[in-house]
Amino acid sequence: MAGNNSRILLGHGSGGSLTHELIDNLFVKHFNNPELDKQTDAALLKIPHKQLAFTTDAFVVDPIFFPGGDIGKLAICGTVNDIAVSGAKPLYLSAAFIIEEGFPMEDLERIVISMAEEAKKAGVSIVTGDTKVVNKDKCDKVFITTTGIGALEEKYVNISEGNEIRPGDKILINGSIGDHGMAIMSARNELKLSAPLLSDCASLNGLIANITKASDKVHFMRDATRGGLATVISELSTNRSYGINIDEEQLLIDEAVRGMCELLGFDPMYVANEGKVVVVVAGEDAEIVLKAMQKHEFGEDSRIIGEFVGDHPGKAWLNTIIGGNRIIDMLAGEQLPRIC
Amino acid sequence: MIKYIDEYRDKNLVLRIANEIRRISSRPFRFMEVCGGHTMAIQKFGIPSLLPENIQLLSGPGCPVCVTGRKFIDTAIAFARREDVIITTYGDLIRVPGSTSTLDAERGKGHDIRMVYSILDALEIANDNPDKKVIFLGIGFETTTPSSAAGVVNAINMGLDNFYLYSSHKVMPPAMTALINEGVKIDGYIAPGHVSTITGTSIYDDIPLKYNLGCVVSGFEPVDLMQTILMLTRQMENDDAKVEIQYKRAVVPEGNVKARKLVDEVFEACDDWWRGLGLLKDSGLQLRSAYSHLDAEKAIPVEVEKTREDTGCICGEILKGLKSPGDCKLFGKACTPNDPVGACMVSNEGACHAWFRYRGSA
CATH class of the missing domain: 3.90.650.10 (PurM-like C-terminal domain)
Structure with missing residues (x-):
């Protein structure tokens, strides 16, 4: 658990000690990868091919926990899939959270663990992120935006536009x-x-x-x-x-x-x-x-x-x-x- | 429920019926469906593509949202703008254009408008919000009226003093005869299945007797609809117009007596305004005087803006079966499901919406 607070406070988004506590005890702990551990302003990444696939998606599902998944799993799958269907291999994700003041810490941890598990399954690393907390009623529990980068082999560049589609396909x-x-x-x-x-x-x-x-x-x-x-x-x-x-x-x-x-x-x-x-x-x-x-x-x-x-x-x-x-x-x- | 569907979607059976219709029909026939569920099913399954060219299907005024006048929407909006009101409504109505706004737009401005799946949800909302007046927008034909009647009775039993009904409930037979009197050329009606489960079939007796038109109460699956079209064709070919029930697994001639008794207890007939058809005698239902304290129109005073009818929209003629959506110059251009001009484009079951979705926008 991130610190002693059972609920998210405005201070968790202030950039001060509460924010650091949240990052260290929740995000870095669960997302756990060398790029994120460095906590640099920008993650420095190695990419195997010349071409990149790059995508972003915002997730605002209600309810945040549902049979078969939750907003965290969805935020990973959605972005991983957008990259994968372009023919690219998904490698790195970012995750930005907008959290409503008073949101239970326990639920946030559940979401973060779910993201970490799904990222592990998909073979991608969450290498950078951001957290903002807004006043109660200014957002609906939690919104997550993930952005992803994938490496694209030259032979797959036509897949995303479907340029080679022809009758009989x-x-x-x-x-x-x-x-x-x-x-x-x-x-x-x-x-x-x-x-x-x-x-x-x-x-x-x-x-x-x-x-x-x-x-x-x-x-x-x-x-x-x-x-x-x-x-x-x-x-x-x-x-x-x-x-x-x-x-x-x-x-x-x-x-x-x-x-x-x-x-x-x-x-x-x-x-x-x-x-x-x-x-x-x-x-x-x-x-x-x-x-x-x-x-x-x-x-x-x-x-x-x-x-x-x-x-x-x-x-x-x-x-x-x-x-x-x-x-x-x-x-x-x-x-x-x-x-x- | 689903267990009983597949046999009514049997491709071979559908094709056999199609061949039989082709074999026995010797001249052009025009049949009209007056239920939005039928409109949707006919387009969704591609039934017109299976019929011989001499059989034409027309969509009548069967979508409750589509026949509801703008004044109803304007009044609902006026209620919604009151601080002390919560509007509860079925989803279909949310995006229907009023004279200058929609319930959707009013919700965006912060007015309390909630989508519900049943009037019972509205009662719960009233129970949870004793300091608000909770209004349920009652629209629909004989199928939905019993649940509104049950809601009204329940509200009284629950001791709620903040629940109101704004009724635009309508009954189908006056519209069916009004269309014939207006000179709409049809040979028979594909009569509504769900309506008939409540009403029984005697409400259609005038159609063959007075007007010599066929009338077959139909189910909603492809085999049902094809069988109905075959039965209507047979009636016409044999010069034997009558009321028949194809949808025998749900409809009995006497209908649902208990539901009708409840409706009669709560509602009485009144003249009502139909989009496209105008004012029809005894075609609407209002709360009886014993229940008028629950009548939103009587109990909650509001000032309603002057009704402005849209220009260029031919919904009226489409609802009468005189024109089809493709004839409208707005269709697919100025009027789309994203930005509807007429109500027929809003509801899933509206003729224009069904055309747009299943026949393409052009």
Whole structure:
């Protein structure tokens, strides 16, 4: 525990002795790596390749602890995944905390330990950070921003933009959709449901390393977070001279997620994930990549869900489970629960 | 619940029904759904792409948010601006444009507006905030009215003196006949499934009798909807307009007698204003005099701004099935789900929203 205080005080963000106590007894203790230990103003880093992947993300989830994860785990996975889907190897993260005065120290430690564990699993170091404390009611418990750096091998530079996508390429995903969004909704306890829903929150760099090792013809990857699978697919089709066909029958949706979506009138294709990656790979390598994905713990339920086609350029079509078809468009606004 | 869904999404069965519709239909037919749940399911599953070209589906005034007038939103906003009021509402209403603001925008200004999933949540909020007046925005058709009625009765039983209902509850049959009287050309109604679980089917008797139109109460799954379309087509081909129930696993002819009794106890019919259709006789529900002390409009005085109707939006004609969302010059341009002009673009179940999401923005 960081000092004798059971709650975060404004002084913990003042830069004085309380701040140092917090850094030493909490962040440095748990994040524990040589770069951070030096406590220099800026961390000095060694990078194996010439190209870098660089990303940042702010996390403001409510509730901060939810089935399958917490805001800390999410803050690591989110940034690790953004780097990994670019084809880069995530190496270093920064973490900045905005904490509400009075926040329980015990909860902060739980979050920090969770971050440390997830960083260790993902093989990244949290090498620098910052803490600010704001007056009570000026923020909702704790906000975390993580920034990450990854090293990018030359041969993967086209993955993030998908420049090499062509008709015949297959589209894969590593499992069920909509788990995170529905887990958060049920955890908010607004629904008084007791469905056993777990967030899929996970660092995917291990799985992605399997994918890029299996094939040199990976043409695109993106993690399907806010806006869900439909948003990624819609973005992928926009401004391209090819179209996309997605096969609804191939989409895996957990029974409980499906039930909640039916109840609320939500479309699971638009519900957030935190551990799902959409992969586009040349048709001839699709089976090899699929097998490589299925061997990983976060890819056991991987499947081919669609392909790029020469028809309907710029549009993504869904072949529905009943054999009909319709367009997949981006979600505008938020999904609101329906009345009846 | 989910255990019973897959058989209603059977691809082969759907295709067999589609072939049968194609085989027996000899001329063009236009069928209208008057339930937002049907609108959404039809677009989501891509049902129009499976029907022969001579069968056209139209979306009627089946989305409760879409038919709610701007004055209702303006009044809700006026309530929300009072310091002593907490507004509780279903999510759909939050972003519906009023004359000059939305509940969402008012919430942003710090007024206390809370999304709830049930009127019972609103009662809890009233219980927890005895120094505030808690108003529940009651909208919806026969399906949601019983829960509002139950909420009102519960509020009294709980001894709450700070809970109020602002009702814009509506009943469906007057709208269905008003559309026909307005000259909307249809051959039959895909009648609302959930509404009918409460009302039973006698409310539709006039449709075949007076107007010689088909009427089939439908479920919400693809097989349900395809079967309903087949049944309507068969009625028309055989010149045998009648009320039938496709959704037999949920709807019985007499409906839910207990729920109706509760609604009758609490509410009475009144004339009500429908977006696109105007004032319809006995189409709304207001609290009976025994409950009028819970009626927000009567109990909490507010000054409501003058209602300003939007220009260029053809929601009215879309709700009447005279035009489709693609005919509107605002659709996908000035009016999107992010920045909706008309209510039909806001609700998940609005025709414009369903079109935008599942048929693309252009």
